[in-house]
Amino acid sequence: MTKPIELVLMGAGARGAHAYASYAFTHPNEVRFVAVAEPDPERRRRFANEHDLDESQTFESWKDLIAAGKMADGALITTQDRMHVEPTIAALEAGYDVLLEKPMADSLEGCVRLVQAAERTGRTLQICHVLRYTPFWQTLQDILASGQLGRIITVEHRENVAWWHMAHSFVRGNWRNKELSTPMILAKCCHDLDLLVWNLDDPVVRLSSVGSLLHYTAESVGPEIPLRCTDGCPIEADCPYSALGIYMDGRLLPGSRSLAEGETAPNVWPFMTISNDLSWDGRLAALKTGPYGRCVYRCDNDVVDHQVVLMETASGTSVSLTMHGHSNEEHRSLRFDGTKASLRARFGGNIQAIVIYHHGGAQEVVEIPTASSGHGGGDWGTFSSFLRVLRGEEKALTDVRASLESHLLAFAAEEARLNHQVIDMAAFRTQAEGMV
Ligand SMILES: NC(=O)c1ccc[n+]([C@@H]2O[C@H](COP(=O)([O-])OP(=O)(O)OC[C@H]3O[C@@H](n4cnc5c(N)ncnc54)[C@H](O)[C@@H]3O)[C@@H](O)[C@H]2O)c1
Incomplete structure (x- = not known):
């Protein structure tokens, strides 16, 4: 039996401790966490208990962990965007x-520095573009690579963020403000841009973009609306963004069972984001004082709630990416139109589907293998692939240079939106590489 890969974790939050490290519970022969760095004492204690770490294996910050010397094969880094x-x-x-x-990274310069550091040290640096590792996108990639759609003429890709997820992450939460995190087109759509880079294998030559923040603003409601949903808001009962309806009784959270008064919420996202104490009183206290109880029209958010990116590839394909935060349900929808067939697909919600409509011929419903774990199987798919790469059993599905390209497109889209420009991507790439 081979020895489990040993890892250290920096940032024991929702992604690190839950989405990825949970894999170690069911696959102890493959991976073992041997240290954690996490400033939140409760999160640090919980992770140490779950992974059987003693005090010498726990650190308050990534800096202390690094200073303690190398203690594992690899590092899982799941701190916030700016770290x-x-x-x-x-x-x-x-x-x-x-x-x-x-x-x-949260800047172009940071992205380029990471590529240089990986190339300088010769180490593996894999970015969690989790959707690449889903059976859905691997099936789609195989179809596109087979050429059965013919030459691809147009692509429409939509990232439909559900209204409550928009409110949770991009209005009240960690990704609400560009200065505190990153522009939404980077935070949400570096995945989508990465998939387009992979799927099309045809570099973008020109790009433009429009979009703004339309709805989640102070002007959308009158002065009678208080700062918090817990402050006796007159529209709370009918408001789809009510923090009480999302985090207390769960009535507005699709897929959640309703929670009775006094009941403790399950330790799952998005509840786990608002407080370490998920009891009824703990959640209510968090809503009264923390960011997640704020009225969505009274926050310090400035990221867009809709943005469209238009791209032209080297071979002439027109691509549009629409991202918005007003969808009735969370899902991505796609359409590829080629000279031999059209393909329509949907990823997310309860339905994953790929259908090919051959020109003048049959309609084909494509079978997609099932997968467990978050992001359609992508979370554990990414993590287990990293372990196989470290064991030398496979080549990584993506490398840091490919990830740089999706991030460059996102930064270019933001620049194009803000300055009403059409960006020449060749010049943009050269300029980025010259920044460091
Ligand atoms: N791949 C995806 O699809 C996906 C989905 C959601 C989030 N993310 C990304 O994952 C990252 C983490 O998101 P999250 O929701 O887990 O955030 P989180 O806030 O729950 O976790 C980050 C953790 O880092 C810890 N931290 C802060 N300073 C630290 C330090 N000096 N040393 C070590 N740890 C420190 C925080 O205390 C926190 O527990 C973000 O960059 C986010 O954009 C990716």
Whole structure:
């Protein structure tokens, strides 16, 4: 039996401790966590208990963990967006192979520095573009690579963010404000842009973009609306964004069972984001004082709630990417039109589907293998692939240079939107590489 890969974790939050590290519980022969860095004492204690770590294996910050010397094969880095570059460069230089959450960095310069650090140290640096590892996108990729659609003429790709997810993450939550995190087109759509880069294998030559924040603003309601849903808001009972309806009784949270008064919420996303104490009183206290109880029209959010990116590829394909936060349900929808067939697909919600409509011929419903774990199987797919790469059993499905390209497209889209420009991507790439 081979020895389990040993990893250290930096950032024991929703992604690190739950989405990925949970794999170790069911696959102890494949992976073992031997240290954690996490400043939140409750999260640090919980992770140490779950993974049987003693005090010498727990650290308050990634800096302390790095200072303790190399203690594992690889590092899983799942700190927040603005804390990706420094710990990753430090980990690569300390000799760790790294699996890093997306976005790889919050600036173009940071992205380029990461590519340079990976190339300089010769270590593996894999970005968690989890959707690449789903059976859905692997099936789609096989269809496109087979050429059965003919030459691809147009692509429409929609990232339909559900209204409650928009409110949770991009109005009240961690990704609401560009200065505190990153532009939404990077935070949400570096995945989509990565998939387009992979699916089309045809570099983007020109790009433009429009979009703005239309709805989640102070002007959308009158002055009588209070700062918090818990402050006796007159429209709370009918408001689809009510924090009480989302986090207390769960009535507005699709897929959640309703929670009776006094009941403790399950330790799952999005409940786990609002507080470490998920009892009824703990959640109510969090809504009265923390960010998640704020009225969606009274937050310090500035990221867009809709944006469209138009792209032309080297071979002439027209591509549109629409991202918005007003969908009735969370899903991505896609359409590829080629000279031999059209393909329509849907990923998310309760339905995953790919249908090919051959020109003048049959309609084909494509079978998609089932998968467990978050993001349609992508979370554990990404993590287990990283372990196989470290064991030398497979080549990574993507590398840091490919990830750089999707991030470049996102930064270009934001620049195009803000300055009403059409961006020449060749010049943009050269300029980015010259930044460092
Ligand atoms: N791949 C995906 O689809 C996907 C989905 C959601 C989020 N993300 C990304 O994952 C990352 C983490 O998101 P999350 O929701 O888990 O956030 P989170 O806030 O729950 O977790 C981040 C953790 O980092 C810890 N931290 C802060 N300073 C630290 C330090 N000095 N050393 C070590 N740890 C430190 C925080 O205390 C927190 O527990 C973000 O960059 C986010 O954009 C990716």
